[in-house]
Amino acid sequence: MAVSADRAPDPAPARARLRPWSRADPVAVLSAARHIADELKDGLTGSGVRAAARGVRRLLEADRVGLADLSGRPVWAPAPPDDEQAAKDLVEEVLHSETKGGRPPLVALPLHVHHELAGVLVVYGAVRRSAIRVAADWIVEALERGMLEASAEQAAQAELRALRAEISPHFVYNALTVISALVSSEPDRSRELMIDFADYIRYSLARHGEYTTVADEFHAIETYLALQRAVLGERLSVQVRVAPEVLAVALPYLVLQPLVENAIRHGIEPRTGTGHVVVRGEAEGNDCVISVEDDGLGMDPALAEEILAGRGGTDSVGLANVDRRLRSVYGPWYGLVVETAPGEGTRVVVRIPRFQPGVMPG
Amino acid sequence: MTLSVLAVDDVKAALDELCRLLRESPAVSDVSAAGDPLSALRMIQNGRFDAVFLDISMPGLDGLEVASLLTKLSEPPAIVFVTAYEQHAVAAFGIGAVDYLLKPIRAERLADALMRINRGIPAARPPSEQLPDAMAALPVESAGRTRYVRRGEVMFVEAHGDYVRLHAMSGVHVVRMPISRLEEYWGPAGFVRVHRGFLVALDAVRELRSDSVGGLLAHTDVGDVPVSRRHARDLRESLLAAARAGRLDRSERRV
Numbered sequence: 001m002a003v004s005a006d007r008a009p010d011p012a013p014a015r016a017r018l019r020p021w022s023r024a025d026p027v028a029v030l031s032a033a034r035h036i037a038d039e040l041k042d043g044l045t046g047s048g049v050r051a052a053a054r055g056v057r058r059l060l061e062a063d064r065v066g067l068a069d070l071s072g073r074p075v076w077a078p079a080p081p082d083d084e085q086a087a088k089d090l091v092e093e094v095l096h097s098e099t100k101g102g103r104p105p106l107v108a109l110p111l112h113v114h115h116e117l118a119g120v121l122v123v124y125g126a127v128r129r130s131a132i133r134v135a136a137d138w139i140v141e142a143l144e145r146g147m148l149e150a151s152a153e154q155a156a157q158a159e160l161r162a163l164r165a166e167i168s169p170h171f172v173y174n175a176l177t178v179i180s181a182l183v184s185s186e187p188d189r190s191r192e193l194m195i196d197f198a199d200y201i202r203y204s205l206a207r208h209g210e211y212t213t214v215a216d217e218f219h220a221i222e223t224y225l226a227l228q229r230a231v232l233g234e235r236l237s238v239q240v241r242v243a244p245e246v247l248a249v250a251l252p253y254l255v256l257q258p259l260v261e262n263a264i265r266h267g268i269e270p271r272t273g274t275g276h277v278v279v280r281g282e283a284e285g286n287d288c289v290i291s292v293e294d295d296g297l298g299m300d301p302a303l304a305e306e307i308l309a310g311r312g313g314t315d316s317v318g319l320a321n322v323d324r325r326l327r328s329v330y331g332p333w334y335g336l337v338v339e340t341a342p343g344e345g346t347r348v349v350v351r352i353p354r355f356q357p358g359v360m361p362g
Numbered sequence: 363m364t365l366s367v368l369a370v371d372d373v374k375a376a377l378d379e380l381c382r383l384l385r386e387s388p389a390v391s392d393v394s395a396a397g398d399p400l401s402a403l404r405m406i407q408n409g410r411f412d413a414v415f416l417d418i419s420m421p422g423l424d425g426l427e428v429a430s431l432l433t434k435l436s437e438p439p440a441i442v443f444v445t446a447y448e449q450h451a452v453a454a455f456g457i458g459a460v461d462y463l464l465k466p467i468r469a470e471r472l473a474d475a476l477m478r479i480n481r482g483i484p485a486a487r488p489p490s491e492q493l494p495d496a497m498a499a500l501p502v503e504s505a506g507r508t509r510y511v512r513r514g515e516v517m518f519v520e521a522h523g524d525y526v527r528l529h530a531m532s533g534v535h536v537v538r539m540p541i542s543r544l545e546e547y548w549g550p551a552g553f554v555r556v557h558r559g560f561l562v563a564l565d566a567v568r569e570l571r572s573d574s575v576g577g578l579l580a581h582t583d584v585g586d587v588p589v590s591r592r593h594a595r596d597l598r599e600s601l602l603a604a605a606r607a608g609r610l611d612r613s614e615r616r617v
Contacts, residue, residue: 195466202448202464215602222572229574240572241581244564247598248605282569 032059037142042150044069044111044119044143052142053077056121056135063105063125067139070095074122081106081124091120104129109136113143167204168261168318174231175200182230193230199223206253214281214288215247217256221279224257228264236264237274242281246288249354252325258318259292259336259348267296267346288354295345304338304346319348330356364391365479366410370402370428371417371444376465380415380444383469389476399423406432411439413460413479418445426450429457440479470592497547500528502535511535513551517566517582519544521559529584552609554600556580556589562597564604570597 036055039048049067054077057065064081066074068091074080081087087106094101094108098117102108108122109132121136175197182190203220206212218240225238260279268275281290306312310320323336330352340346367390371377377395384393394409396402399420406414414432418425429441443454446465454462460482461475499510515530521541528535545555553561562580569581570589578589580597589597604610 191466195468198466199464202446206448213602215598215605218570219598237574238572239574241569243569244567244601245605245610247602 029059033138036138037145040139040142041146043146049075050077052139056123056139060123060127060131060135061125062123062127064123066091066120066122066124068095068120068122070117070119072120074120087122087124091122094120107132109133111136111140111143113140113147118143167201170265171228171231171261175227178227178230189230193227196223196226200227204254204257210252211250212253213247214242214249214251214290217251217254218242218247218279218281220254221256221260224260232264232268235274236268237276238279239277240279243283245283246281246354249288249352250356251288251352252329255322255326255350256290256292258322259350262319262348263292263294263296263346266299267294271296283354284351286354287351290350290352291347293345293347298340298342298344298346300342301338301340304340308336308338322350326350326352363480365389365412365476366392366394367413367415368394368396368402368405368409368411368439369415370396370399370420370425372398372420373417376417376444380467383467383472384415386469387473387476389473389480399425399428402428403431406435406439413440413442413476415442415444415463418443418447418450418454426453426457429454429459433458440482442475442479471595473592474595497544498551500535500537500539502528502537504535511537513548517563517584518580518587519548519553519561529582531584552604554593554597556587556593556597558590560587560589562587564600565610567601570601 032055036052036059039052039055040046042048044067049069053065053067053075056062056067057077064076064079066076066080066087068074072088072091072095074087074091087108090102090106090108094110095117098110098112100107100109102122105126106122106124107127107129108120110117111119111121118140121132121139123132123135175193179190179193179197182193200220200223203216203223222240225236225240229236229238256279260277263277264275268277276295278293279291280293281288283289303312307319308323310324312320319336319338327335334351334353337349337351338346339349367384369377369380369384371380374397377397381393381395384390394405394411396405399422402414402416403423405411414429416425416428420428423431425443425445429443432438432441440460441457442461442463443450443459444463444465444467445454448464451462460478463471463475497513499512501508502511511528511530511532515532516528517531518529519541520527520529522536524540525536525538526541526544528537541559541561545553545561548561549555552564554564556562562582566582567580568583571579571581571586573579578591578594580587580589601610
């Protein structure tokens with residue numbers, strides 16, 4: 001802070017007096033501040049605390065700087081002061097009183113993050129109080145930003161989790177009813193169906209990795225259809241066709257099953273007589289195209305739009321959910337396409353890129 | 363050869379069921395049961411087992427730990443894990459397990475696992491590499507003339523008594539040879555057994571089709587090939603592996 005007397009005339013005496021917050025080198029100050037904020041991203045218990053303390057010490061030109069979380073054990077840069085016990089006592093005192101404490105050269109300030117005590121900044125050395133206060137404010141802002149970022153990330157993850165396809169209770173109870181009905185009359189068949197049911201549940205609950213392969217999706221569909229055939233009997237006729245070259249294509253879990261479920265629920269169940277469902281997977285240039293087609297009741301295209309927009313009522317959340325997941329993974333061009341008209345059946349088409357960087361089966 | 367096996371599971375009902383399925387299998391001659399990992403280790407020490415079917419989640423030593431102890435034996439038995447969760451699969455194969463069965467167990471998956479165990483045990487069969495690629499084309503007689511049918515032309519093979527019928531775009535050609543022999547020769551070239559009486563060329567499969575009754579067909583340009591339940595998994599896995607390796611590029615298939 002001192003301007004050497006024998007180096008007159010100083011070209012910028014006023015600026016020099018303002019150090020360490022000198023405007024002489026804003027780039028260095030800003031980058032040091034950013035560095036501190038980055039290191040505090042994970043909070044006062046994170047791995048960057050020592051580096052942050054080092055940064056604060058350089059900015060303040062203090063002898064020692066310590067950052068403590070609520071445990072009251074400061075992380076020091078470069079090392080604890082000679083009278084470490086006095087510093088620790090001061091930290092305890094500030095944690096207790098939640099107001100600033102100590103007297104120069106040893107000063108401590110509480111750090112309130114979102115109005116709650118989160119830790120203490122301790123400074124040892126000839127540093128102006130105002131500078132220490134500004135530094136403490138900066139640290140608090142960095143901590144608050146870090147918390148916001150972490151919670152935004154959690155929110156994004158929670159949304160993806162919430163978008164996972166859900167097991168349909170309607171189907172679960174139907175399947176269990178059929179299986180229990182067959183236990184005494186056809187024990188072998190009921191056992192077979194029970195194993196199918198276990199596979200269905202296992203696949204639906206799979207949490208490992210976000211992506212699966214077309215091969216596994218089709219296999220899961222076949223298990224699901226085996227159970228549906230037990231429930232619906234002669235009323236359901238299904239054909240599943242998949243071209244081998246798309247088997248290895250990666251896609252999010254449970255894209256197909258809600259579409260097939262929808263076809264059965266809205267196309268087959270409400271009508272009399274046999275309904276046909278055709279599920280196809282094939283390559284079209286660089287895309288893999290999967291379609292689910294039924295010859296059931298069909299619907300007004302405007303209603304299909306409502307359903308895709310998630311306004312179709314609780315019965316059809318499945319389709320809107322798949323649509324959103326596909327768009328969030330592959331971009332806005334890769335949503336579902338629904339072709340339908342009243343009395344004309346329904347065809348739902350999924351188009352996904354065959355080769356997508358970053359999308360790997362889990 | 364028939365196998366002497368040990369089943370290990372700490373849940374009594376699950377152990378009984380596993381033993382029942384093993385006893386029903388013609389590939390198994392002798393089944394022993396252990397209700398906890400320690401008695402399993404004791405039994406393995408005193409007896410000789412070709413294979414051990416191990417539950418993974420058990421108190422004390424879990425199945426993975428038991429297996430890694432077994433691999434230290436001079437002649438370790440084949441290990442098949444039996445578990446409810448798929449997340450152990452990677453670790454299981456890391457230990458060198460022959461197979462990995464999910465609970466509840468399907469009889470045909472168990473049969474598949476037993477087949478894998480038998481394949482792993484060196485059989486007293488002459489090695490098939492004796493005729494390296496002498497079978498890339500087969501002579502067929504038609505109207506008194508002999509011509510050669512290239513393996514690359516053939517889309518699937520159908521057994522017909524001591525003969526096989528080779529289905530190709532150029533027609534159906536009959537050759538005197540049992541299908542099992544042809545499978546040995548052509549297996550390495552991408553022909554897969556999909557049924558007791560059928561071999562199919564992986565790169566000739568245009569579509570897998572399944573219908574309401576649960577039957578599976580491999581569709582080729584010269585007709586549909588039935589796929590039996592016990593071969594379905596093998597075919598799917600082979601096709602998936604071929605697709606991953608980019609070996610199913612349509613443009614390469616000849617007419």
